Amino acid sequence: MTRTQKTVFILVALVAVILGLTVNKxxxxxxxxxxxxxxxxxxxxxxxxxxxxxxxxxxxxxxxxVMDELKGKWSLLFFGYTFCPDICPTTLAQLRQVKSELPKEAVDRLQVVLVSVDPNRDTPAQLKQYLGYFDKDFRGVTGSLENIQKLANAVSIPFIPADTSKPNYTVDHSGNLALLGPDGKQRGFIRAPFNNQKLVAQLPGLVKRD
Structure with a gap:
């Protein structure tokens, strides 16, 4: 093989490698x-x-x-409560709609978890009944106000505890979701208000990640 032929061969090989890396990316x-x-x-x-x-x-x-043991699936943590008059039912209804439009592979790798910011009223039985109105597979958790605040602050979705002495009190909270990976660690957020169509387009690719 001549020097020119060797040069051409090397250039062709380099182009093939670059094209391969580009396609892979x-x-x-x-x-x-x-x-x-x-x-x-x-x-x-x-x-x-x-x-x-x-x-x-x-x-x-x-x-x-134990909240650091939510592993095996991507988790959407929504901090809300069952007596919420507006944000919570709207958000859960949207998540139900998004879930219904996702392919089964994506649904199997995803779970919605309502973290109650109203432990005074949200018993496990109340959570189960409320979530059943939206989707039987939606999960809910409640606990001490101290633990709920610790979790909310850690994932940067704080809320303002209510004055529970007032009748029919409400709780100020965010509509954003904390996004946890299958390793149980927080990977990011999903901002409110949601665009269902765009979430349906992007979530399947996201939840393929480990």
Missing amino acids: VLNGRSEGNPTELIDAGIILLPQSRTVPAVEMTDEQGQPV
Whole structure:
């Protein structure tokens, strides 16, 4: 092989490698979601994942749950309460609609968890009944106000505890969701208000990640 032929061979090999890497990057981008498209859908990923505190709660079945052990699925944590007059029913109805439009593979890797910010009224039985109006697979957790605040502050979705001495009190809280990965760590947020169509387009690629 002459020197010229060797040079041509090397150039062809380099071009093949570059094309291969480019195609691989594009394919990976399509499978996991384009960062710009994720942001446009209201999905904000953290530069580094955050550890969730090991606070003890009780789920809608009356079973103990340690919040840093929500593993195996992507979790959407919504901080709300069952007596909420507006944000909570709207948000849960939207999440039910989004879930109904996702492919089964994505649904199997995703769970919605309502974290009560009203432990004074939200018993496990109350959570189970309320969530049943939206989706039987939606989960709910309640616990001490101290633990709920610790969890909310850790995932940067704080709320203002209510004056429970007032009749028919309400609780000020955010409509944003904390996004936890299957490793149990916080990966980001989903901002409110939600765009159902964009979430349906982006969530399947996101939840393919480990």
